[in-house]
Amino acid sequence: MRPRPALSAALVCVLALGVLTACSADHDADGVEYAGDYGSHAPLAVVGYPSTSTLGITQQVVWRIADGEVGELAALGDDRQDEAATRKTAENWITAFRTGAAGRVTAEFYDEGSYRQTVVLYLHDTQQIKQLHVLPVSVDRGTAYRVSMAEPDPGEATAVAPWVPKTPGELGSKSAR
CATH class of the missing domain: 1.10.287 (Helix Hairpins)
Structure with missing residues (x-):
């Protein structure tokens, strides 16, 4: 048949x-x-040239900090790092930046993101600045972007690198490191 x-x-x-x-x-x-x-959430203002992936993970970081979601924020961390340190870092970021992340935020994306992209968050309502490192990691289906979360010390979590400008756009989104 x-x-x-x-x-x-x-x-x-x-x-x-x-x-x-x-x-x-x-x-x-x-x-x-x-x-x-x-x-x-309040809209995220952007300076520089993020990829769709680096912008997406940065938005999620700001949202999770604003919402106080420790587990969800820690899940955005690079899983190659120590789990306890990542969770403590998430707690530190929420404690230090939650109020500012709930308000007006500008994310400035420095350099290009194929290896690692430096992102500086300007939390306008609290006048705080937070530097992030967004990096691609290999996953089952290809590449995903995660955030380096290795700041288990509260002082380290809130420290601002000397090269980071006080306002977005001062360096033209090219890091001066």
């Missing part, structure tokens, strides 16, 4: 639609979560 071409084509279409629907369900859920976060 030979398979009928119309039946075979229909079966292929149904299977393809099932695969695509399953893939888009994950994507849709991510989109809904992002839209909810985006709609419930």
